[in-house]
Amino acid sequence: MSPSTSTSTSTSTSTSPALRIAMLGLGSMNGAILAGLLDASVTPEQVRATTRSTATAAERAQQYGVSVLAEEDDAEANRSVAADADIIFLGVKPHGIVALAAEIAAVLKPGAVVVSVAAAISVEMLEAALAQDQPVIRSMPNTPLSVGLGVVGLVPGSHASAQDTETVAALLRASGAVHVIEESQIDALTGISGSGPAYAFYLAEQMAEAGVKLGLDRELAADLAAQTIYGAGKMLVRHQAAGTADAAALRRAVCSPNGTTERAINAFDDHGLPAAVEAAVNASAHRSAEITDELRSAD
Numbered sequence: 001m002s003p004s005t006s007t008s009t010s011t012s013t014s015t016s017p018a019l020r021i022a023m024l025g026l027g028s029m030n031g032a033i034l035a036g037l038l039d040a041s042v043t044p045e046q047v048r049a050t051t052r053s054t055a056t057a058a059e060r061a062q063q064y065g066v067s068v069l070a071e072e073d074d075a076e077a078n079r080s081v082a083a084d085a086d087i088i089f090l091g092v093k094p095h096g097i098v099a100l101a102a103e104i105a106a107v108l109k110p111g112a113v114v115v116s117v118a119a120a121i122s123v124e125m126l127e128a129a130l131a132q133d134q135p136v137i138r139s140m141p142n143t144p145l146s147v148g149l150g151v152v153g154l155v156p157g158s159h160a161s162a163q164d165t166e167t168v169a170a171l172l173r174a175s176g177a178v179h180v181i182e183e184s185q186i187d188a189l190t191g192i193s194g195s196g197p198a199y200a201f202y203l204a205e206q207m208a209e210a211g212v213k214l215g216l217d218r219e220l221a222a223d224l225a226a227q228t229i230y231g232a233g234k235m236l237v238r239h240q241a242a243g244t245a246d247a248a249a250l251r252r253a254v255c256s257p258n259g260t261t262e263r264a265i266n267a268f269d270d271h272g273l274p275a276a277v278e279a280a281v282n283a284s285a286h287r288s289a290e291i292t293d294e295l296r297s298a299d
């Protein structure tokens with residue numbers, strides 16, 4: 001880590017103002033991370049970003065108020081943005097991550113920390129593409145980081161110091177929960193929290209659609225579904241953190257004996273919801289492992 005980041009790593013407010021942050025690729029995920037950082041303690045002046053296309057670069061610069069270069073305009077865009085950064089978030093699709101790491105390898109400051117947000121790209125693959133001893137952290141974030149309610153798993157690579165990991169964790173903690181995990185856990189984490197926001201959105205879609213079929217107008221049904229999922233999530237996090245209730249206890253508290261909710265939960269069980277959820281989480285986790293294998297065998 002550069003001298004500018006070495007004085008304190010315990011909180012985002014004390015460390016982030018001096019950090020220079022590169023976001024290489026600024027789509028859904030890096031965009032969500034950036035939104036969370038900007039809502040917390042990071043200023044637009046600390047951040048430089050890249051995209052592939054000129055049109056997206058202009059759009060993202062307008063959206064986030066940060067400098068965004070397009071690879072389409074400038075073949076050196078990724079290298080020039082990465083060169084003076086302390087932390088570099090690699091946010092392109094998995095099949096482009098190793099090439100992007102290799103592209104910037106020679107220009108990185110020796111202590112700069114490379115954080116990959118990509119599914120399926122192992123620490124080993126990242127380290128092999130970069131200079132020897134370059135600190136690397138493999139992460140699995142999720143898009144609710146954009147509203148300060150995300151979850152991130154961090155897997156420190158073999159050259160990432162405890163201070164490097166804490167610096168990145170402190171930055172991200174301002175927009176969500178951060179868990180430092182073993183690499184063997186990351187596919188399972190992907191199946192729950194990386195892909196998980198889509199499960200909640202899908203549930204909201206289906207609840208609203210069912211409401212429309214019962215005669216509600218679409219806007220009201222969508223609002224009922226969204227607020228219910230939001231409120232239930234907030235309540236669950238609060239009770240779980242306090243140790244006062246878990247998801248099963250909160251569910252039971254809504255179910256009056258022989259009441260409306262008991263019928264609904266029975267319908268979920270009759271239609272195989274537990275098996276469907278298990279299959280979905282497994283499918284996501286297994287797809288992550290499968291992409292790793294595909295990319296390894298393509299080398």
Ligand SMILES: NC(=O)C1=CN([C@@H]2O[C@H](COP(=O)(O)OP(=O)(O)OC[C@H]3O[C@@H](n4cnc5c(N)ncnc54)[C@H](OP(=O)(O)O)[C@@H]3O)[C@@H](O)[C@H]2O)C=CC1
Nearest residue numbers: 025026027028029051052053056091092093094117118119
């Ligand atoms: N979406 C999600 O919820 C999550 C995604 N991830 C991971 O995040 C990564 C990105 O996914 P996501 O954000 O969804 O993808 P997007 O397609 O939304 O974003 C990809 C971004 O990369 C840019 N890009 C592509 N090639 C280059 C290049 N050579 N140089 C610079 N920028 C480039 C694109 O620019 P342009 O638009 O101009 O093409 C775009 O801004 C993936 O590896 C994925 O596994 C991880 C957790 C959750």
Ligand SMILES: O=C(O)[C@@H]1CCC=N1
Nearest residue numbers: 118119190194195196
């Ligand atoms: O769907 C994907 O592959 C990415 C990784 C986790 C969420 N989105």
